[in-house]
Amino acid sequence: LAKQSRPSGMRFYDPAVQAELEAKTELEHDLRLAIERQEFVLVYQTQVGSEGQAIGAEALIRWRHPCRGSVSPGEFIPLAEETGLIVPIGDWVLEAACQQLVVWANDESTRHLTLAVNVSAKQFQQPDFVVTVSNILSQTGAPAQRLKLELTESTVIGKVDDTIARMHQLKALGLSFAMDDFGTGYSSLQYLKRLPLDQIKIDQSFVRDLHHDPDDMAIVQTIIAMGHSLGLNVIAEGVETLAHWRYLHDHQCHAYQGYYFCKPVSASDMVRQSLVPPRMPIC
Numbered sequence: 001l002a003k004q005s006r007p008s009g010m011r012f013y014d015p016a017v018q019a020e021l022e023a024k025t026e027l028e029h030d031l032r033l034a035i036e037r038q039e040f041v042l043v044y045q046t047q048v049g050s051e052g053q054a055i056g057a058e059a060l061i062r063w064r065h066p067c068r069g070s071v072s073p074g075e076f077i078p079l080a081e082e083t084g085l086i087v088p089i090g091d092w093v094l095e096a097a098c099q100q101l102v103v104w105a106n107d108e109s110t111r112h113l114t115l116a117v118n119v120s121a122k123q124f125q126q127p128d129f130v131v132t133v134s135n136i137l138s139q140t141g142a143p144a145q146r147l148k149l150e151l152t153e154s155t156v157i158g159k160v161d162d163t164i165a166r167m168h169q170l171k172a173l174g175l176s177f178a179m180d181d182f183g184t185g186y187s188s189l190q191y192l193k194r195l196p197l198d199q200i201k202i203d204q205s206f207v208r209d210l211h212h213d214p215d216d217m218a219i220v221q222t223i224i225a226m227g228h229s230l231g232l233n234v235i236a237e238g239v240e241t242l243a244h245w246r247y248l249h250d251h252q253c254h255a256y257q258g259y260y261f262c263k264p265v266s267a268s269d270m271v272r273q274s275l276v277p278p279r280m281p282i283c
C-alpha cells in the first residue's frame, strides 16, 4: 500500500521495517499509560559487604504489562530515553525508592541499608533535576544519606563540567554517587579524577569469565587498585559464583552484588533473605 501511495522515486517499502516501527509505536503508546495504570514496580537486589552481610540494595524497575507480561528494562528503558518518557518514569522510581528508604529507616534491622537508584542521562540532565530530587526527599522524608544515585558514563560524555556542578549540588543534599557499568563506556581517567564519585561498579562483563580470562583478571585488579588509590568504594556486579566472590574478595573489592547472593526480588523478600548472610567457606 505504502508503495503505491508514495511519489515516484520513493518506492522503498520493507514489511519487516514497517512491522518493527508499528511494534515500537505500540510499545510507546503503552509506556505512556503505564505510570497512571500503576504498572511499574521496583524490585531490590542486595548488595553485600566483605563479610557477606547486607549493606544495601539496588532498586531495579519492572514493568508488569497486562498482556505482554513482564517487560524487561532492557526493552523499554532505551525507548523511554528516546521519547523523553524516562523523565516521569525516573521521577516515579525515585519517589518509590525514597518511600522504601523511609520504611527501612523505621526499623532497627534495616535502617543501615543504603538504596542505589539508576538515573539515566536524560533524566539527570533535566534543568530541574536537583529541585525534583530535593522535593522528593523532603516530601517522603527519606534519609538522603542512605540514597545513592547510579550514573553511567553516557551522562558525563561531552558534559563533564555541567555534570560535576550538578553532582555537587546533589551531594549537598546528602546523597552519594556510583558510576555504573564502569569500564564499558568511554572511561576517561580525566573525568574519574574530577567527578565527585563515591563508588565505582565494576561491570558484570568483566566479572563473568573472571575464573579463566586473564584479561578480565587484569582489568578487575586494575579497577580495584585504582578505586583504592582514588579513595573510591568499589563494588562488583554480576557476582554469580563463589569463585567470583572469592577472587574479588582476595583482591580487596569492597562490596558485591549478583545472583550468587540474591536475585532482584520484592523489598520484603530481599530483607528476609538478607537475614542469613552467605558465608565464604574457608579452604
Ligand code: C2E
Pocket (backbone or CB within 6 Å): 045, 059, 060, 061, 072, 073, 074, 077, 090, 093, 118, 119, 120, 150, 180, 181, 204, 237, 238, 239, 240, 257, 258, 259, 260, 264
Ligand atoms: P544495571 O543498573 O547495571 O543493573 C544490573 C542488571 O544486572 C540488572 O538487570 C540485574 O537484574 C542484573 N543482574 C544482577 N545480578 C546479576 C548476575 O549475577 N548476573 C547477571 N547476568 N545479571 C545480573 P535489569 O534489572 O534487567 O536491568 C537492566 C538495566 O536496566 C540496568 O542495568 C539499568 O541500566 C537499567 N535500569 C533498571 N532499572 C532502572 C531504573 O529504574 N531507571 C533507569 N534509568 N534504568 C534502569
Ligand code: MG
Pocket (backbone or CB within 6 Å): 058, 118, 150, 180
Ligand atoms: Mg545500576
Ligand code: MG
Pocket (backbone or CB within 6 Å): 180, 181, 201, 203, 204, 237
Ligand atoms: Mg550495571
Ligand code: MG
Pocket (backbone or CB within 6 Å): 181
Ligand atoms: Mg548494565
